[in-house]
Amino acid sequence: MLTHGQIWAAIDTLAGKHGMSASALARRGGLDATTFNKSKRVSDVGRLRWPSTESVAKVLEATSTSLDEFIGLVNAHAQPKKQTVPLLGMAQAGAGGYFGDGGFPTGSGWDEIAFPNVGDGHTYALEIAGESMLPVYRDGDIIVVNPEAPVRRGDRVVVKTTDGEVLAKELKRQTGKTIELRSLNASHEDRTLATEQVEWMARIVWSSQ
DSSP, X not given: OOOHHXXXXXXXHHHHHTTOOHHHHHHXXXXXXXXXOGGGSBOTTSOBOOOOHHHHHHHXXXXXXXXXXXXXXXXXXXXXXXXXXXXXXXXXXXSTTSBOGGGOBOSSOOEEEEEEOOSOTTOEEEEOOSSTTTTTSOTTOEEEEETTSOOOTTOEEEEEEXXXXXXXXXXXXXXXXXXXXXXXXXXXXXXXXXXXXXXXXXXXXXXXX
């Protein structure tokens, strides 16, 4: 759906692309110079005013801009779509019942948080608790985890052990027998886990810092 802000932003962008102000763009299209003024976009009582189809058509013709190109400018100012992803406290993540095979979120007890659409139904969020991950993550920070994202050396990851421990670390090295993890907090030791000790490992793709 097109919004008031998108349309006006596209007109401003069109003017800028041709080195003009909104007023100069209006004059180029044979319109009154005040047609696209910011004061004309909202009435005195706060009612949104939209540019007329005729005024848009005239400036598109005057600048040799196709309708498809203008729609592209409109879409460029669209707000990113949001999706709701499951949210869980980091301290809770070690308990049973929250994750299925491969570290995918499952079961009840999850909260929710709005997040830009990542097109993945398995992405979830964890809320950091405590100071053990300073200075990278602070108490209350939100990290978003994608269990389907490929994990490479140097990635920040969440690891759940078969003992129910949940760790946020950096993947230092992975072999067929061990997983080496670098601690984000220099005061905490790095960890090396046998592969059979790891229930799952998933990549951190975003944080609220």
